[in-house]
Amino acid sequence: MKERRIKKRFYYTILLLSIFTILTVELLMVLNRSSMQAEKMDKKISQMQGNIDSLREENGVLRKQIGQLENGEYIEKIAREELGMVKNNEIALVEINNHPKSNITDNIEGREGTQSIRRTPGTIELSKKSVKDFFNKVFNSISIKEN
Numbered sequence: 001m002k003e004r005r006i007k008k009r010f011y012y013t014i015l016l017l018s019i020f021t022i023l024t025v026e027l028l029m030v031l032n033r034s035s036m037q038a039e040k041m042d043k044k045i046s047q048m049q050g051n052i053d054s055l056r057e058e059n060g061v062l063r064k065q066i067g068q069l070e071n072g073e074y075i076e077k078i079a080r081e082e083l084g085m086v087k088n089n090e091i092a093l094v095e096i097n098n099h100p101k102s103n104i105t106d107n108i109e110g111r112e113g114t115q116s117i118r119r120t121p122g123t124i125e126l127s128k129k130s131v132k133d134f135f136n137k138v139f140n141s142i143s144i145k146e147n
Contacts, residue, residue: 068074079085
């Protein structure tokens with residue numbers, strides 16, 4: 001009888017140890033999965049933070065561009081430099097050169113300052129020599145009266 005009790009107790013002890021071991025292993029697996037998920041979430045958070053930072057930077061650049069576009073001088077600069085536009089009372093001069101560029105810009109020193117030359121639709125193409133000759137004739141033909 002005592003042997004039976006000892007055997008019974010032994011089996012219960014083994015059964016309880018087995019259940020405890022299985023529960024411990026299961027708990028460790030759950031904790032491992034949770035830590036892996038937390039690690040993935042941390043990576044996602046840092047990636048999203050990087051995206052937020054880059055979007056904020058892009059937003060700042062766009063706000064700066066909006067501010068510039070509200071400025072008439074900036075719009076005029078873009079119209080002249082990128083689109084080749086001129087004002088109504090201006091004459092656009094285009095230099096004929098052997099360069100393969102389709103949009104040539106050069107500067108000519110005149111009496112009233114530097115004038116930008118740009119290829120625009122409907123402009124007359126002149127060589128540097130003909131432009132210099134033209135200005136020499138114009139300035140030489142002007143007579144200044146002194147009082």
